[in-house]
Amino acid sequence: MASVTLHIQSPPLNHDVVSLPRNHFPVVTFKTTFFGSSLTANGKPLSLRKTFRTQPVITSSSSSSSTHTFDVVIIGAGIIGLTIARQFLIGSDLSVAVVDKDVPCSGATGAGQGYLWMVHKEPESDTWDLTMRSYKLWQMFAENVRTQGLDPLQELGSLLVGRTAEEAATLKKKVKRLSEAGLRAEYLTSDALRLKEPELEVGKDGGAAFLPDDCQLDAQRAVAFIQKANRHFSTKGRYAEFFHDPVTSLLRSDSSSEVEGVRTSKNTLYSKKAVIVAAGCWSGSLAHDLFRESNILLNVPVKPRKGHLVVLENFSAFRLDHGLMEMGYVDHLHDSLDHKSSHSVKVEEGQALSVSMTATMDTMGNLVLGSSRQFTGYSTRVDESIINHIWKRAGEFFPKLKELPLGDFTLDRKVRIGLRPYMPDGKPVIGPVPGLMNVIIATGHEGGGLSMALGTAEMVADMVLGNPGTVDMAAFALQGRCC
Template identity: 55%
Template sequence: MVAMALKITVISNLNTNGVLSLPPNRLHSHLLCSNPKFCGRRFIGSAPLSLSRSKKSWHGSLQVSNLSQSSASNSFDVVIVGAGIIGLTIARHLLLASDLSVALVDAAVPCSGATGAGQGYIWKAHKSPGTEKWELMMRSHQLWENLAKSIQLQGMDPLEELGWKKTGSLLVSKTAAESAMLKERVEELSQEGLRAEFLSTNDLLSEEPELVLEQEGGAAFFPDDYQLDVHRTVAFIAEGNRRFAVEGRYAEFYHEAAIGLVRPGNSCEVGAIQTSKNTLHSKKAVVIAAGCWTGSLIHDLIKQPDIELDLPIKPRKGHLLVIENFKSFKLNHGIMETGYANHQSATLNATASNSGPVYNAQDLSVSMTATIDVSGNLVLGSSRQLVGFSTEVDESVINHIWQRVGEFIPALRQESLEDLRQSREVRVGLRPYIPDGKPVIGLVPGFSNVFLAAGHEGEGLSLALGTAEMIADMVLGNPCKVDATPFALLGRCFH
């Protein structure tokens, strides 16, 4: 193996669109995306399972290269704990924007957590201008669009590489009050320069013939929203990172749980991460991006009486129902009911309602989302529950999702969920929920070189590139492109 002391500066620049890219002749030289076992939908790890499947099993193993370094060379500039979309993209940004060496550590493998269980929405439809996440969301979406453009400019197809497609989104209302709210949202987002329009029930017939609403209903239509295939995207990013292994700048330590920080004496600097198999020395920074495990992990890692911790990140369980190769009808856009925004922020013990998203005493919320993915599968959701770290499939939740979607798409009622059991897939993931709804991104108080990037809940994919850029700028000492103050830990989680 190449010793990690060797550093080779890669000529990579921030182009005029703000996207980091490598020289075209090198971009694809080491990618394994032609391998369907790696790049396809079955890009799934083993334990800890966060994806479950009924009748069929997710036993297709991730084709992970052996990039771990020998114990003599386990020294890196940055060690990142967590190989979900946040950790992967932070590693990517650091590798492309600097000559630093990076190690990526995870108790499992990429896509085995919340990242692999998502719908792939890159949407602005349900976001609100002026909120503290707005700038970060806009920056992140711009970086996603720039990445897709750069792939295209280098002779590749973003649809093939990322599953990237402009589906547009429909935020759907069923009542007059919801329609009035959507009209205000369309006006608000139009003033921000986004293409948006309100569609009446009659207008909707040409866009989505299967979507049936009462006369007072309607939809906010955002034609420029995107979705991607998360497994293709993760494969693309992961293999892009691995190109740097041959230069001694990148290594993966998968199936290795982080178990402690090496903090000499009372120093405010962490010198290494102790894993279940290795000691990984960090010369510049440690980044914890472990999703819903971040809260408990940081408590376990920082065992110092002088550090007071209160990081209230909890696992928020979600189910998605996927009907494979669905051909009974077609959806032209991604669809989401208006109540989804409230569903995202639903708190414990909400009141049950038959006329809106489902909330019950078991802390369950269900609201309608529906789309056809790049493989022709019908993807239906979604649910949220604060029920701990369980990833078991709950059939009652699947039934709730099926019934809720059927209220908007009556053609679905002609299908039998039982008859579809052989062609269905259930995705279960644990979103990193934080009560104030904002991720934590920044330096851990009391330390000079430990950063957190977690608590994105259901927006990890959407906010990933903006978060990665923000953390990379902090590590490199660059000015942040977006105000990082709302995401700071001090005053929120550390006192």
């Protein structure tokens, strides 16, 4: 990984989780902002140290089955699951358990580039309001944690670049739409772009849309901070983590159709308010398995979409001052299972690979290049041919890279593999399961899980708590899309 991976170090606690009585919690009160107050522990601001360990604060290590009760049980400890937990913990009086078959942030976000960019978004799209809300919440998050010695956001600005007159015309229209939507946006001619990024070559007809306020997020550090803040609530009996503990079945009520909780490989977790499925690209197969023996037909067509990123550590051949992506990224972001983008290549029989140039320089001086999209099931195997395609595509925009053989970076090269949760219609599923209002699914964010996480968390909490909500929830409902 190019970014510094930090894991939380917490004092050892008793590994036996105390069951919470069903009448333990008072009437719910809710705050509308995600980070409405300082994150403190014992009156002192929470902070990150230089070295951490990965072991969860609270787990059940006993080989025999044990039973615990919480208000909310969240299946999935990715960026969506962890931020949903955080929203309930700081915005209500509810208790929360997070359960995962693996470890936190082991899916798409942990392998991503940390984009908090609006430059490739469309104001008319269904996801615009959700993304904008999340964008504002991330800014609030950054302001809060800066006072505590952590600055997760890198305000570098983003450039969406085109190399033809047709792409330049499209970019000018995009800048106009983004400006009308309230964002600072500017069109740069090829000459103006060269002043911003001297190593970038787009030709005389090319240009770029420039959003100076777009940010890069160190996802690993942000997740570490969120997880540590969540764990503070374990001392109050309101939070627990169950990792390396896959969910095996749902617990159904004998007297009603509601789900009472989940059974895992090691524990039984009762839920008084809601069970939330936020398992990324595994959500579809998990939901199918969990509801297989019920009378509910549930088909959530979320699929894993594999991506490669190439990280060149301590890269010094040149530097980038902004985050970049080519116009083709927008096209291949929305490619369907059968559609081939203008940068698709066939790598194996029956498999189409889509590669578009993205490039950023992180705060450690590492060059991060991408990106690929490919449907290969749940495989996370590194494919060297894809690495070569990414390098070749980047060289078409950065001529200096053509002079540098990729083999020269063998010792300083890292490869990130992530599985994005892809939905065919290009927008996430966030809403109750029809017929089971206390089971909510939040998945299908594809490559936008990080950028939409905080808005998604707020939306899920609003659903459970009966709040009117900040963003219209209708566009993300299951009905008419998945069932």
